[in-house]
Amino acid sequence: AIYLDYAATTPVDSRVAAKMIPYLTERFGNPASRSHAFGWAAEGAVELAREQVAALVNADPKEIVWTSGATESNNLAIKGAARFNSARGKHLITIRTEHKSVLDTCRELEREGFTVTYLDVEASGLIDLDKLAAAIRTDTVLLSVMLVNNEIGVIQDVAAIGALCRSKGVLFHVDAAQAAGKVEINLETTPIDLLSLSAHKIYGPKGIGALYVRRKPRVRLEALIHGGGHERGMRSGTLPTHQIVGMGEAYSIARAGMAAENERIRWLRDRLWAGLSAMDEVYLNGDMDARIPHNLNVSFNYVEGESLLMGIKQLAVSSGSACTSASLEPSYVLRALGRSDELAHSSIRFSIGRFTTEAEVDTTIVLVTEAVAKLRELSPLWEM
């Protein structure tokens, strides 16, 4: 099988796994044990990883809070900031193409009495700054916008959005789960207050992530998980040392290799797109320029996405996103771009990664081209 679903998850890089294993066995101490060497060794490893994660986004290690992944980071950032600041205002803004872990968190806050504006995006998948500015009210406390979209790979202009938020006194949260290690993130120069990170999208283990919480000016949150007061009270619970070590190593590898890796992946992406777009009635979803090279989301008109997936069983790709593919609803992200139900239903997300080869791309082009041709022959709507 050919794996082209790196946006869903990635394998743990063998260099990462090698660093993790000692922390499962001989270096098993609790990083909170301050009275003996077992604890000190674990604590040292956790703090090194904190530096590695902070370095990828140019932050202070003190601004990094460990969580179980970007889902938890999004919950902590949005609920934590909204609840802490609720005396100042109870209005939040987000966009329709956010990940469910942002949208469902906002829905939960609506049940608590907050009001949320769900902003539309343009056909490119990008947001219009004027429309955003018009949505900001005097009681708006937080805006949440993802840096890279998980389904279509488009990159939002978070520098401009952040500057707008700063000028209006609105806190700015960014879900960077799909962005870390793929696009430059510089938190020293970009006005972002809270930023969610995950390890398993970038060759680290599942079940570990982080939330960046700005210290200057200081951003305060109400905790979701109470207990021993770990992570400066923001997230209690014994730290999973091996997971944290894995995330640190994965981020360190990403930082060192990002430029070269992006170039190689862009070359593969261009090859894949050249092959697929040689067919008629093939449409790219999302802006072609403001996108990461790792993602190609394509609609094949006159073909039903689920049937196409069945026809290319050797390929691990997704139609819609992994978390919503259990339902047969067309992707809400593609619908938000204004795509018709037909085009939204006929979409496939190809996501390329570190271990993708040229031969895999070439085989993919052949398999998809054959499957699309076969399905179109059977379609009563196809008359070319």
Ligand code: PLP
């Ligand atoms: N946000 C985005 C944009 C994602 O793509 C994902 C991945 O599914 C998440 C959040 C959730 O991340 P995690 O799996 O670390 O909870």
